[in-house]
């Protein structure tokens with residue numbers, strides 16, 4: 345099975361080990377991709393544990409009729425192995441009741457104790 349994040353790699357060699365807690369995301373973009381995959385797979389636990397405590401919701405709601413179909417990472421800034429923060433601009437495509445749509449977000453990530461965490465939309 346190909347990974348939902350669009351890497352063209354099998355899930356088991358891509359976001360799977362991250363979701364299973366076997367490895368950590370080396371970069372902000374990797375974390376962002378793994379969170380998109382987690383939305384596609386409705387993995388609430390992974391989404392919550394990669395969410396910064398300052399902005400983390402109590403739970404994640406998944407739309408029953410929404411299917412994530414494609415992720416386009418458009419731009420990244422910082423977020424490398426040597427950074428402690430980074431941003432990723434992406435567009436995530438979905439279908440809702442069969443109708444196509446997309447959300448675009450400029451996300452901010454920070455790295456604490458060696459782990460990348462999602463903070464929220466840049467500038468908010």
Ligand SMILES: [Zn+2]
Nearest residue numbers: 347349358359
């Ligand atoms: Zn992946």
